Amino acid sequence: MTRPEPAEAASRRPTRQRSALLAVLSDTDGFRSAQELHALLRARGDGVGLATVYRTLQALTDQGQVDVVRNADGEATYRRCSTAHHHHLMCRSCGRTVELADSPVERWAARVADQHGFADVQHQLEVFGTCAACAAAREPQR
Template sequence: MSTTDPVQGTTRRPSRQRSAVLALLADLDGFRSAQELHALLRERGDTVGLATVYRALQALVDDGHLDVLRSAEGEASYRRCSPVHHHHLVCRGCGTTAEVADPPVERWAARVAAEHGFVDVQHQVEVFGTCASCRTG
């Protein structure tokens, strides 16, 4: 499956590294950092460099295959995502993540953009809290 690189407008051919990252993420729940994914790939016997993992992750994000979250410290974490627009509810304790759709948020974003004369608007909403397991554990 070839995809078009949105920055360069060129067709991006699938690579072994992107396929390995996607296959690994298909086996995992929750978000993982590039360093965690790199270590897991090496445990599986895949000799891919950390810089290559970062490039593969960015390409997969650009192509819409992965979600990315940034922690308060700025570290990016990745996971496979559903192809429809959604937001995330993330546990601060264990990292459990739920995809949520919220039509009122979509209407609010459209209204605020229109009020300020913005068009071609995109948004990302991440809600952080404590899940029931962490709250009681």
């Protein structure tokens, strides 16, 4: 068994900041930007710097504990990961997110990789649209 490198071990160490950020992520629905999470931490009285929030989010993302999705504006947003590898269907209006597991994308990606001789393929898919509730709210009243 190999031991983790010092930097990797440090990124897994349970710290007060990591615990506070995980608590905020657990209490928050939907995806939030690093700045929004930082503001939530400060509102709770947790003195965590924005740079620490970014570093911790990156470490948690690398460890598979946090999902990161770029919203329609290209900004990275985060949320506590609830399952293994999956994709997201996201509402552009309200941010409602549906996790899509075991989608046909998995089989397609494997097939395309095989056809072109690629190995160790990874992919990321986020689908943006308007949820039924937001679409209904936009319809003119009759």
